[in-house]
Amino acid sequence: MPQKTIKLTIEYIGTNYCGWQFQPNGVSIQEVLEDRLKKITGRKVTVYGSGRTDSGVHAEGQVAHFKTEAALEAPLFQRALNHLLPEDIVISESVEAPAGFHAQHSSRGKRYRYTILNRKYPSAFLRPFAWLFPNNLDMDLMREAARHLAGTHDFASFQAAKSKTQSTVRDLTSLDIVKSGDTILLFFEGNGFLKHMARIMVGTLVDFGCGKKRPEEMKEIIEARDRKKAGRTAPPHGLCLERVFY
Secondary structure, eight states: OOOEEEEEEEEEOGGGSSOSSOBTTBOOHHHHHHHHHHHHHSSOOOOEESSOOOTTOEEEEEEEEEEEOOSSOHHHHHHHHHHHSOTTEEEEEEEEEOTTOOTTTTOOEEEEEEEEEOSSSOOTTTTTTSEEOOSOOOHHHHHHHHTTTSEEEEOGGGSOTTOOOSOOEEEEEEEEEEEETTEEEEEEEESOOOTTHHHHHHHHHHHHHTTSSOTTHHHHHHHHTOGGGSOOOOOGGGEEEEEEEO
């Protein structure tokens, strides 16, 4: 059988995993997928994701691909995998992709969502998916500060310390902040994200929302290109990869 490329769209709750990529200290999404695909195809299969998600981070639209010579038609991989996968990992789509498709290198951008529960007490339902932040947050201050982040910048101030990246310039095409009741949603869309970038932006914007910084100081944080100038790294469980663009 000729080799074909299978593109998977994947939902997962990251709570019980050490992230997307293989790690020596825990079970990863990639590891689970490769294990189940070996059971289906009878051969070792390497799964390539659109990018890493950290330990505890969730996904509604992670994309991955693998190559196989198995006779199984592409849509049937969805059914076979969902039969074998744990209930916190689900394949929402399985299609055959062009031979040159690569989940990471073919990507044009990503969209993330971060959820903050802004009240004094937790939620039994939202606990795994939202950062409980008890202090009042000023939406106007957060939105005004966020305006400085949109666009093409060197985001070195928003990259995890000691990260090794050739270029820290990224294009953040949109950053929207929406409040509904006591839930705050932050939507980040861009051509690429540095390690912890979305979570550091959230932590920094929360500082603005608390009145610790004036909105115009965001420009100074960006220009400093210094991680120490930005705010805390928001907890991973509030972050979800919504979609990968191709």
